[in-house]
Amino acid sequence: MIVLPQERLSRAPLTLSHLTKSYDGQVVVDDLSLEIQPGEILGLLGPNGAGKSTTINMISGVTPPDSGSIQVFGYDNGKEFIRTRRLVGVMHQDPIIEQYLTIAKTLEIHSGYFGVADDPQWRELLIEHLGLGPYLDKKYVKLSGGMRRRFMIAKTLLHKPRLLILDEPTAGVDVELRSRLWDFVREINKSGISVLLTTHYLEEAEQMCDRIAVLNQGKLVALEETKVLINKIGDQKLKIRFGKPLKAVPEKLNVFPHVELQTDARCLSFTLKTSGEMAQVLQIATQLGLDIEDIDVSHPDLEGAFRQLTDAEASA
Numbered sequence: 001m002i003v004l005p006q007e008r009l010s011r012a013p014l015t016l017s018h019l020t021k022s023y024d025g026q027v028v029v030d031d032l033s034l035e036i037q038p039g040e041i042l043g044l045l046g047p048n049g050a051g052k053s054t055t056i057n058m059i060s061g062v063t064p065p066d067s068g069s070i071q072v073f074g075y076d077n078g079k080e081f082i083r084t085r086r087l088v089g090v091m092h093q094d095p096i097i098e099q100y101l102t103i104a105k106t107l108e109i110h111s112g113y114f115g116v117a118d119d120p121q122w123r124e125l126l127i128e129h130l131g132l133g134p135y136l137d138k139k140y141v142k143l144s145g146g147m148r149r150r151f152m153i154a155k156t157l158l159h160k161p162r163l164l165i166l167d168e169p170t171a172g173v174d175v176e177l178r179s180r181l182w183d184f185v186r187e188i189n190k191s192g193i194s195v196l197l198t199t200h201y202l203e204e205a206e207q208m209c210d211r212i213a214v215l216n217q218g219k220l221v222a223l224e225e226t227k228v229l230i231n232k233i234g235d236q237k238l239k240i241r242f243g244k245p246l247k248a249v250p251e252k253l254n255v256f257p258h259v260e261l262q263t264d265a266r267c268l269s270f271t272l273k274t275s276g277e278m279a280q281v282l283q284i285a286t287q288l289g290l291d292i293e294d295i296d297v298s299h300p301d302l303e304g305a306f307r308q309l310t311d312a313e314a315s316a
Contacts, residue, residue, distance in 0.1 A: 011074030013038060013163040013194040014059065019068035021054055028054045030218035032068070036163070041185075041195040043205040043226070046215035047310050052198045053093065055215070056167050059196075060090040072163060086114045089161030091152050093168045097140045103151055104136035107158060114159040126154040129184060146177040153181070157188070164188065166197040170204065182208060206230070206302040216310045230300045235308070237298040238270040238278050243291035252284050266293075 014036040021029040029051040036042050046052050057063035059070055061081055070077035072084040097106070107127070111118050127133055130150040135143060143151060149169060156164065166185070170178040182204065189195055199205050205212060205226075212229050214222040222229060235258075245265035253259060258271035272278050278297070285292060 011071070012036060013073055014196065015069075015071040015074075016055075016059075017069045017071075019055070019058065019070065020066050021051075021058060021063065022066055028218050029058070029065075032215070032218070032220055034213055034220060034223055036194050036196055037211075039189070039192065039194055040210040041189055041197065041208055043209035043212045044196060044198045044215065045202070045205060045212060045306060046198075049217075050215040050310075051218040052215055053167060056090065056092070056165055056196075056198070059165065060088065060092075061085060082115065086116060086159060087161055088163045088165060089156040089159065090165040091156040091167060091169055093171065099139065099141060102137055102139055103132060103143070106140070107132075107136075107151075107154060110155050111159040116159040118158075119160075122160065123158060126157055129187075130154050146173040149173055149177070149181065153184070162193060164193050164195045166195065168198055168200065170199065170201065178204070202303045202306055203301075212302065214306060214309050221309050222305075226302065230302055230305050232305075235304050236272045236275065236278060236300055237296075238272055238281060239267055239296040240270075240281075240285060240290075240292060241267045241294040241296075243293045246290075250284075250288055250290070252288065253281065256281060 012035050016032055016034050019029055019032040020027065032051070032055065034042075044052050044055065054063060058065045059072075059077065061077065061084075064078075070084075072087050075084050075087070077084045101109075107123055108118055127136070130153060132147070132150060132154060135147055135151075140148065140151065153166075153169065156166075164185075169185075170181055173181070178201070185195060185197075185208070197205075197208070209226050212222065212224060212226050213220060224232065243266075246261060246268070247265070249259055249261050249268065253268065256270055256272070256277065260269045261267075262269060270278075270281055272281070282295070
């Protein structure tokens with residue numbers, strides 16, 4: 001089990017207050033405020049161009065904000081940047097890597113960039129847990145895509161950060177490796193590290209994250225516990241298949257706003273907000289004496305909630 005030294009840090013791992021950033025007059029991050037709770041995994045989701053990577057770049061110090069503040073465990077990210085850089089580990093989508101050094105040498109010197117002495121025992125533990133041992137004599141460019149991701153996570157953790165930021169950590173890797181990487185992130189999280197992650201794999205975010213923040217066009221459009229967000233916004237899908245074709249949607253069922261008769265006229269599909277609505281549909285269909293052959297129900301998920309949030313904002 002991975003155990004990190006428990007430095008006394010009483011404030012929230014990350015607090016963003018009215019953060020704003022523009023490029024060439026276009027607002028990319030618009031008055032963003034949110035807070036990561038100690039020990040949680042927070043998912044930062046949004047379509048391409050929503051402002052996720054810009055937000056991460058501001059937190060990591062790569063990009064200065066136009067206005068607003070960033071606090072890391074209560075320390076101002078602008079005024080006390082040496083301290084805050086040590087407390088944060090960032091795995092960017094497009095890392096800057098020492099191309100001419102071996103993996104072993106890169107890992108050996110990397111914590112020094114943060115003013116932290118190399119800890120051989122901690123370094124070996126990361127190498128072991130991430131399966132990097134057989135690749136230490138190789139250079140980064142010779143690694144496979146999946147092994148590069150493992151190396152980048154190890155490098156991000158070398159200086160023992162208390163807040164881990166992962167920007168698309170499993171992009172382009174196979175399903176098995178994604179699962180192993182997430183198991184490792186869970187273990188790191190249990191050791192006391194808070195995690196902020198972005199991912200386009202919404203099923204991963206649904207399984208991994210305690211809360212979800214959704215950005216769209218630079219604005220925060222949702223911030224909820226994952227299950228609460230799904231149940232509040234996500235739709236339930238109901239499909240009823242009949243033994244005989246229908247001429248049209250029955251009048252009593254046509255009162256539901258999202259009902260559609262499929263092309264073969266033997267299937268009605270409903271998009272419903274609550275289980276109560278689903279019960280009403282089934283009750284009415286039974287009372288009408290319709291020849292019900294099959295019923296298929298799909299429950300709300302994060303993808304459905306995400307699409308509703310981002311589609312609604314885009315069309316507003």
